[in-house]
Amino acid sequence: MKTNERIEETLEKLWEQLEENTGGNISPEILDPEQNAFLDTLVEKGLVEIFQGGIRFTKTGREEARLAIRRHRLSERLFHDIIETNQDDMEEAACQMEHVVKKEIEEEICRLLGHPETCPHGKPIPAGACCQKARLSGDKFVAPLASLKRGEKGVIAYIKAGDSKKLQKLMAMGILPGNPITLTHAFPSFVFTVGYSQYAVDRDMADAIYVKRGVHDHVK
């Protein structure tokens, strides 16, 4: 592992401990020996500091850790949502990918995923500049059909490729990327309109259809 990658991994580990578990400062014991040995480098680079016998982030360190964890969790989302790899592959792929993602690509991924707020494990993804901007302007989010509001319109962005039978069924019914779609009912099942036809599907199917939101005006 390259030094940079190690730094990022260690920062992520610290982020989980410092920001999401205990908070404040902690003793270095929670780190595995390899990372522990790495602490000196982090301190040297001014990313963490020793404080009252424990360790805590410096301001720069905290920001670096935040971005590293964001890249990691976004990568997980990408593999989970779109490529639909299994759990183990997802972890492995995400661990490699997070280190090579450039800032522009990170934003691109974030936009494609519809500025997600949590990773597949349910942990929060720190918001990027793109997320804040999107939230302010009500911009083009991509989200599963199941998460749309009733009456909301959008354009089908893509259909999750995990289960090709499901993909085939939806495509055969004419539910194809690029078509405008309106969600008319969300309970007990999902009902939506594409073209002049109406369809009813269950949550499983509705979760596979990703919709670019905010392209059309919202109908209240």
Added chain:
Amino acid sequence: MSKQSSCGCHAGESCEKTGLRSIVMVGNPNVGKSALFNRLTGSYVTVSNYPGTTVEVSQGKCKIDGEEFFVEDTPGMYSLLPITEEERVSRDILFAGKADVVLCVVDAKNLKRMLTLTLQLVEASLPVILVLNMMDEANRLGIQIDEGELEKRLGIPVVGISALSGKGVDILKSRIRSYHRQETTAEVFYGDAVEGAVNALAPLMPAEAGLSQRALALLFIQNDPNIAALVRSTEVSSPDFLESTLAELDKKLTEPVSYTVPMMQHNTAEDICNEAFNPPAERERSFAQRLSDWTMEPLTGIPILLIVLYYGLYKFVGEFGAGTIVGFLEEDIFGKYLSPWINDTLNAYVPWIPLRELIGMQYGIVTLGIRYAIAIILPIVGTFFIAFSIIEDTGYLPRLAMMVDRIFKKIGLNGRAVIPMTLGFGCDTMATMVTRTLETKRERIIATLLLALAIPCSAQLGVVLGMVANNRAAMGVWAAFMIGIFLLVGFLTARLMPGDRPNFYMEVPPLRMPRPGAVFIKTYTRMQWYFMEILPMFILASVMIWLGNITDTFKVVVSWLTPVMNWIGLPKEAAVAFLFGFFRRDYGAAGLYDLQKAGALSGNQLAVAVITLTLFVPCIAQFLMMKKERGLKMACTMALFIFPFAFLVGGLVNVLLKLTGIQL
């Protein structure tokens, strides 16, 4: 639904024999193929506003300017790449290559979406005529379609019609009569990678099939299992070459082939529609659309469902069918005139007592078999089929499917299963046949079991409701047990049988006023099917009972059943009703009805009797249908479970009522 085919032979056979030119109709579900089929052939086929009801292939003949054509209507298909069994049937017919003309029927207002299938058919070098059905509906919505432009872009004849009103059908007929293959037809360009693979693979595809080699190669690269098996079984192709071509294609494409190919077809369809299809500027919401929304909203949908059930089932079938009409036929016609007259005649002219009893008296063919069939069962089943056909024709059923999907998932089914389940309230045998529209084997098994066990057919329901009508408490206990057992057994079976969670997806057609003609035809074909099936059974049952009576075996079986009756707390006469019940469910119910009218049952006994009887055996006809659809082993396993289970529950109810000291 059960379809009448005007000739009973299989696809293709008949045209070979007769030498007629043949027309094959294909298209997405619910585009009005069956309605057009009726227009062309004039034969009675169930026309239904429900996606996926055409299970069997209907065949008929059509005369155009003196020439006779052989017409085949296929189950709905969305794509040449089949997903369901029904689509496979349709594809196989096209694959067989017997068609002289293929009518690709589309819903004009959804042309954009359905044009992909048309493109696939045209690419397969089939002799296609594009039929834009429901043109009147599209025009009402303000949609303009340029047929000339479509003909130019697709290179095939295009005709706009309305199958329901018959408008444009004559033009279609003359285009069929004068059909000849066009020289240049539309082809989709799939990009260099796909085109390269298709060009390499096409020569290896079977040349004599009904679909072009290009089309087969396209299906092959999309991983169609049937085509793959076919290609791999021939000797022309080396497996290595096939695999390497596929692998290379996979590498070149950024998306899966099964995504790229339909996407390109869709784009081409869209491109054509941009020229030929002019949508209206603004769409207004009609009352039908608002009503449609209400049916799918639990807050309004459940009351609507209850209203439909109350007026459709309870008032119309229960009170009118099972009450008024049965009362008239049974008590007045048979009770006062027919049966006494038959018995008097027999007594006067037939000296041999067994023959008298075969025809008349207590269990005779006329006084029991025909009386039950015509005076009790026919009015109930008839009114049910009328109600069901009206509801079906409005397009309400898919909305009901959407409402119950969540609950049905818990019992291993999905919303689609409401069709066989609601039809089961009419006739479980017919419903068992319709379970084949369900997608997975697991769903078909669960649905078959639940139909046999917990869904009372209309005849049974009518009689049961008649029996408990004056005892609301017994009715409540019965209803609660039936719903409970339906859910519990479904839930347990779903746990016991491993399998994938079924997916629910279905098109929701627009709500419309039921059309009297279609309702009549649907009711008529169902009644006809039902009557042909039940009348012989009733007569057979009368004969069996008569035989059992004169040889005393009947008494022996009744005496075997007596301890069981004792245990569940019923009078021993009820054994006779249960024995009858094996010949027909409703027959047994009618037998109990007689008992109850004679005042032989207490409130508790009434509840036990109707619960046991509803659960009790599927009738012989249903059992035979179970065997036909699910196999002998599965049918026997289910029967072996149901027999003891029915009596066990009956006994349990009896004990429970006793322990709690409840008197119903």
